[in-house]
Amino acid sequence: MERLSTTPFGARPVSAALLATTERVARQANVPHADKWTIFRDLCVGRAAFGVSDRDLSVLNALLSFHRGASLSDNEVTVVFPSNAALSERAHGMAESTLRRHLAALTRAGLVLRHDSPNGKRYARKSAAGDVVVAFGFDLRPLLVRAQEIAGAAQAARDAIERMKMQRERLSLAMRDAAKLVAYVEDASSDQAGSAIEQLLSELFALRSRARRRLDERELDSALADATALVQVAMELVQASVQPSSEKMDGNDADNERRHQNSKTDASCFEPLEHKHAKNRCGEERQRLRGLRRSEETTKLVEDVPFALVREACRELAAYNGGRLDGWRDVTRAAHFVRGLMGVSPSAWEEAVDVMGNITASLTLGCMLERSSEIRNPGGYLRALIFKARSSQFTPIGMLMAILKSAPPVRSAVQKVDSCQPA
Secondary structure (H helix, E strand, O other): OOOOOOOOOOOOOOOHHHHHHHHHHHOOOOOOEEEHHHHHHHHHHOHHHOOOOHHHHHHHHHHHHOOOOOEEEOOOOOEEOOOHHHHHHHOOOOOHHHHHHHHHHHHHOOOOEEEOOOOOOOEEEEOOOOOEEEEEEEEOHHHHHOHHHHHHHHHHHHHHHHHHHHHHHHHHHHHHHHHHHHHHHHHHOOHHHHHHHHHHHHHHHHHHHHHOOOOOHHHHHHHHHHHHHHHHHHHHHHHHHOOOOHHHHHHHHHHHHHHHHOOOOOHHHHHHHHHHHHHHHHHHHHHHHHHHHHHHHHHHHHHHOOHHHHHHHOHHHHHHHOOOOOOHHHHHHHHHHHHHHOOOOHHHHHHHHHHHOHHHHHHHHHHHHHOOOOOOOHHHHHHHHHHHHHOOOOOOHHHHHHHHHOOHHHHHHHHHHHHOOOO
8 A cells, every 4th residue: 555645644744763763664663563462562561661542542542443354565556545533433432632631641651653644534545356455544553563563562561560469469468577576576585675566666667558559560669678677676675585595504404314224203393393383383383473453453444444434435436336336245245246347467466465455455446547547557556555454554545535526416315414414
C-alpha cells in the first residue's frame, strides 16, 4: 500500500516525535508478522516504559478490533479507518473529546501513526479487484516494528513485579521476626529493657503502617532495610537480656560426673533436685500471687465501673453478641469471638488474659473495637497495653471514659443511667 503523506491535517503541527515514528515505520520490521493481541497484552504489562495509561490502551484495543487479521504483517494493510462514532462505540461509549485525547497520547508514544487524508476524513480507496490501494486513518505498523521492544519491556516489567513480590515477602518475614523477638524479650527479660522495647515497638508499628501502602521499588527497599535493622536491634536485645548461664552448664557436667563416680546415696546428690523443687515452688507462688493480683484488679474493675457505662460505650461489641450486653459474661464471650476478626493473634490474646485477667482484657478489646478506625495494628496495640499492664500502669477505665466523652449522645444517655442509680 502506498503512503502519500507524512504531515498531519489541520492545525496539528509537525513534531520531532512524529518524524521519528515516520522514520521508524519506513524501516523493515525485525519480524515479518506478529500476533496483534500478543503485542497488546505485552504492551499492557510494560505500558509504563511507553508512558501510556490504561485508558490509552482501551482506545488502542478498539483500534486493533478494526484490523481484520489476527496478526500484523507487512503483506497486509495495517491502516484502520473507523469513524469517531464507531471508535467511540467500541471504546465502551467514550466521549469523542476524551477519545481524541487518548489517540493523541498513542501517537506521541509512537504506537500508532496518523495517515491523514486531504480533508481529514478516514477512508480507503480500492482497486477494481477490491484491493486497498491507499487508506487514510491510523497506521498500526509501529506495533509490528516495535514488537520486540514491547516484548522486552513487558519482560522487564514482569521481572520487576516478581522482584517486588520477593521484597514484600522479605519485608513481611522481617517484621514478623522483629515482632516475635520483641515478644520473647518481653517474656524473658527484666524490666530494665522496658524503654528499649517500647522504642522498638513504636518503630515497628510505624513500619507496619508504611507497609500497608502501595510502595514502589525504592520505598520497598527502604522499608526492608529498616525492618532488617529492627530485627538486628531485637536480636541484640535478646542476647543482652537472655544470656545462657555458664554455671548451669558446668552444673550439668558435674551432675553427670557425680552420677558416674559415686554410686552411694548421699545428701549432696539430692541437692540439685531440692533446688529444682524450690524453684518450682517459687514459680508456683509467683503464679498464685499474680492470680490473686488479677482477681483483685478484676473485682475492683467490676465494682468501680457500672455496667451501664460498658453497655453504652461498647456498642460495636454488642453487635457481635446479638445486639445486647447483659453482663460481664456477654462481654467476655463477644471479645473472644471478635478477637480473630480484629487480627489479634491467639498468643497475644492469651498473654493479655494472663496479664490483665479475662474481664479486663475483654473490656480492653471492646474499647479497641470502638476505636478500630484509629488503630492500624490491633495486635501490636494490645501488646503495648500488655507491657504497661505488667507494671500496673494500665487500666481500661481511661479508654472507656474517652469513648464516652467523644460521643455526646452516649454521654447524655450515661448521665440518665447514673441519675437513676440509688444514692
